[in-house]
Amino acid sequence: MSSKPRIVFIVSDGTGITAETFSQSILAQFELPFRQIRMPFINTVDKAHQAVREINEYAKSSGLEPIVFTTLVDSEVNAIVSEANCVMMDMFQTFIVPLEQALGVKSTHAIGRFHNNADTESYKNRIEAINFSLAHDDGQSNQNLADADVILVGVSRSGKTPTSLYLAMQYGLKSANYPLIPDDFERNQMPSDLMPFRKKLFGLTIDPMRLSEIRNERRPGSNYAKIENCRYEVSAAEAMMRKQAIPWLSTTNKSIEEIATTILQEINPDRSNY
Amino acid sequence: MSSKPRIVFIVSDGTGITAETFSQSILAQFELPFRQIRMPFINTVDKAHQAVREINEYAKSSGLEPIVFTTLVDSEVNAIVSEANCVMMDMFQTFIVPLEQALGVKSTHAIGRFHNNADTESYKNRIEAINFSLAHDDGQSNQNLADADVILVGVSRSGKTPTSLYLAMQYGLKSANYPLIPDDFERNQMPSDLMPFRKKLFGLTIDPMRLSEIRNERRPGSNYAKIENCRYEVSAAEAMMRKQAIPWLSTTNKSIEEIATTILQEINPDRSNY
Numbered sequence: 001m002s003s004k005p006r007i008v009f010i011v012s013d014g015t016g017i018t019a020e021t022f023s024q025s026i027l028a029q030f031e032l033p034f035r036q037i038r039m040p041f042i043n044t045v046d047k048a049h050q051a052v053r054e055i056n057e058y059a060k061s062s063g064l065e066p067i068v069f070t071t072l073v074d075s076e077v078n079a080i081v082s083e084a085n086c087v088m089m090d091m092f093q094t095f096i097v098p099l100e101q102a103l104g105v106k107s108t109h110a111i112g113r114f115h116n117n118a119d120t121e122s123y124k125n126r127i128e129a130i131n132f133s134l135a136h137d138d139g140q141s142n143q144n145l146a147d148a149d150v151i152l153v154g155v156s157r158s159g160k161t162p163t164s165l166y167l168a169m170q171y172g173l174k175s176a177n178y179p180l181i182p183d184d185f186e187r188n189q190m191p192s193d194l195m196p197f198r199k200k201l202f203g204l205t206i207d208p209m210r211l212s213e214i215r216n217e218r219r220p221g222s223n224y225a226k227i228e229n230c231r232y233e234v235s236a237a238e239a240m241m242r243k244q245a246i247p248w249l250s251t252t253n254k255s256i257e258e259i260a261t262t263i264l265q266e267i268n269p270d271r272s273n274y
Numbered sequence: 275m276s277s278k279p280r281i282v283f284i285v286s287d288g289t290g291i292t293a294e295t296f297s298q299s300i301l302a303q304f305e306l307p308f309r310q311i312r313m314p315f316i317n318t319v320d321k322a323h324q325a326v327r328e329i330n331e332y333a334k335s336s337g338l339e340p341i342v343f344t345t346l347v348d349s350e351v352n353a354i355v356s357e358a359n360c361v362m363m364d365m366f367q368t369f370i371v372p373l374e375q376a377l378g379v380k381s382t383h384a385i386g387r388f389h390n391n392a393d394t395e396s397y398k399n400r401i402e403a404i405n406f407s408l409a410h411d412d413g414q415s416n417q418n419l420a421d422a423d424v425i426l427v428g429v430s431r432s433g434k435t436p437t438s439l440y441l442a443m444q445y446g447l448k449s450a451n452y453p454l455i456p457d458d459f460e461r462n463q464m465p466s467d468l469m470p471f472r473k474k475l476f477g478l479t480i481d482p483m484r485l486s487e488i489r490n491e492r493r494p495g496s497n498y499a500k501i502e503n504c505r506y507e508v509s510a511a512e513a514m515m516r517k518q519a520i521p522w523l524s525t526t527n528k529s530i531e532e533i534a535t536t537i538l539q540e541i542n543p544d545r546s547n548y
Contacts, residue, residue: 006377015535017444018295025292026369029347029381040535067376073303087376095300095363102341102361103280107303123529130436137408162404165439169530170291255397256443261289261314 005033007058007066011051011081013043013073019091023069034067042072048080055084073109122172129168129175136176137161142193145176150267151197152177153190153241154204155233156224157214159251159259163204166256171264185236190244202263203241203248208234210252279307281332281340285325285355287317287347293365297343308341316346322354329358347383396446403442403449410450411435416467419450424541425471426451427464427515428478429507430498431488433525433533437478440530441537459510464518476537477515477522482508484526 010016010023016038027034042051058066068086072078082088096107135141136148138161145151150173152160160177167175178191194201206214208230215225223229241248247266251259284290284297290312301308316325332340342360346352356362370381409415410422412435419425424447426434434451441449452465468475480488482504489499497503515522521540525533 014299015529015531017531017535018292018299021292022296022365025288025345026366026373029370029383030373030377030379031382032377032379038535040539065376067373071299087372089369089372091296091369092300094368095365096303098361098363099300099304099341102339103304103306105304105306108305109303126530127436130439134408134411134435134439161408162401162443165404165408166443169436169440169443255289256400257289257291261291261312265314 004062005035006064007062008034008036009051009055009058009066009068009086010036010038011042011055011068011070011072012038012040013071013077014040016040016071019069019071022091023089042077042081043074045076045080048072048077051081052084055081055086059085075109125172126169129172130165132174133164133168133176136174137164139178139191139193141176145193145197145200147174148176148197148200149173150175150202150263151194151200152202152204152263153180153194153237153246154248154251155180155206155211155230155237157211157218158204158206159254159256160204162256163251163259163263166260167263170260180233180237180240182233184240185233188236188240190240198244198246200267201244201246202267203237203246204259205234205238205241205248205250207250207252278336279309280338281336282308282310283325283329283332283340283342283360284310284312285316285342285344285346286312286314287345287351288314290314290345293343293345296365297363316351316355317348319350319354322346322351325355326358329360333359349383399446400443403446404439406448407438407442407450410448411438413452413465413467419467419471419474421448422450422471422474423447424449424476424537425468425474426476426478426537427454427468427511427520428522428525429454429480429485429504429511431485431492432478432480433528433530434478436530437525437533437537440534444534445538454507454511454514456507458514459507462510462514464514472518472520474541475518475520476541477511477520478533479508479512479515479522479524481524481526 008023010020012019020036020038039051042048055066055068066086068084069089069091070081071091072081073092100107152164154160156179164175164177167173178194184191208227211234212225212227212230219225249262282297284294286293294310294312313325316322329340329342340360342358343363343365344355345365346355347366374380426438426449428434430453438449438451441447452468458465482501485508486499486501486504493499523536
């Protein structure tokens with residue numbers, strides 16, 4: 001088996017980002033090396049012909065048909081790209097055709113009807129949420145916490161910041177985050193700013209060994225990074241979350257997406273469309 | 275036609291976030307109301323049976339088969355869910371089977387082989403990039419700019435912050451951003467901190483009318499938001515980008531994903547796997 005990566009094109013009339021992420025998860029099922037090349041904004045006949053030329057060149061020079069994932073709404077553009085010398089995975093037609101049958105209506109074949117478009121209310125909410133989460137990162141502000149959808153708490157480096165930003169960026173949720181620090185543990189109380197908003201709190205914790213590793217990368221040899229200190233902080237934080245009956249999860253070995261998904265399940269049983 | 279939304283389930287053994295985003299873009303092709311319900315972490319036989327019960331209950335109570343998008347790697351789990359009373363869109367098998375044929379190898383059917391997993395090098399890079407972008411938001415720091423993959427410049431509210439964070443979060447790119455302010459326009463020069471890194475600069479501009487709207491939401495009636503001032507700032511910023519031969523784009527009516535994709539095409543012609 002050659003170690004040369006198999007070329008995979010992602011041809012989209014939009015950004016192709018979702019198709020790229022999706023094809024990555026599919027390709028991860030094969031123990032072969034791949035190289036993904038995204039071709040975004042292929043939304044005219046000319047660009048379609050250009051894409052086909054590039055794909056065919058790769059096919060010729062490598063002697064192997066490239067794999068091509070497409071999401072092309074326009075029938076004419078799609079027809080051109082589907083003539084390329086490749087293994088075609090049509091992510092659009094494959095689902096549109098059976099959906100048209102099941103729903104009993106024709107699809108609009110309109111480009112750019114996607115939820116991410118810049119003029120929509122949900123898009124504005126998303127930008128507003130990002131600004132909110134930035135302004136409320138790491139306990140920077142106790143203003144407008146009443147507007148928060150969720151307030152993450154946890155020791156330093158437990159994953160609060162990336163999770164907050166992800167919740168804002170992906171779901172338009174206003175997510176604040178507050179560090180739990182030794183002062184709080186000595187008083188054995190949540191930061192007093194947060195007490196009026198107890199129902200919005202969600203705790204993140206982390207395995208002390210992993211925490212110590214992460215902190216050591218930032219501040220090698222510091223007391224902050226020492227395993228004893230990490231054990232103390234984590235156990236004090238967890239005790240406090242238990243006492244206050246705050247829902248919490250361990251972020252150890254979890255991706256941002258997994259943490260965010262678990263939080264959404266907990267805080268939003270009724271808003272299950274998140 | 276009823277205005278009651280058609281129920282769409284997304285059943286995944288992971289977070290289901292990619293499948294959710296993908297199904298949204300497919301459903302946007304139909305002029306019908308939908309309600310998406312994500313069922314993440316369906317990775318055991320028990321959870322699969324529970325998911326089927328929920329789907330069947332919706333089918334019964336609404337009298338309509340729900341639409342179900344699945345990404346389930348485990349064959350047993352997938353077999354159970356596929357027995358649900360629904361219109362099934364199998365996003366996994368649909369592509370795995372022809373790919374196995376084309377590649378001449380079997381897929382591993384291993385759960386969690388996705389690139390987002392928390393232990394990988396690329397995941398660490400992503401977290402590091404988020405921290406970098408946060409520390410270098412809005413010209414907060416001129417430290418370590420040599421490490422930046424890209425430095426966005428533009429007038430206040432031209433879209434720099436969300437774009438920086440998105441580039442970090444989605445692509446692990448270290449993205450700094452610097453505001454262009456009236457002081458810079460008076461001197462008719464880029465901020466001097468940035469001069470050593472001219473090749474990393476990428477400009478964002480925006481239609482002055484749109485800019486004025488956005489600024490008015492933040493600071494109603496301010497001089498900052500006045501259309502005359504927005505016209506002046508935008509034209510001065512664009513003149514400066516032209517003079518310095520910095521690549522730039524207009525963010526007006528573009529989503530964060532579209533802005534990020536365009537930047538990647540410009541700055542990374544060789545790293546086309548972004």
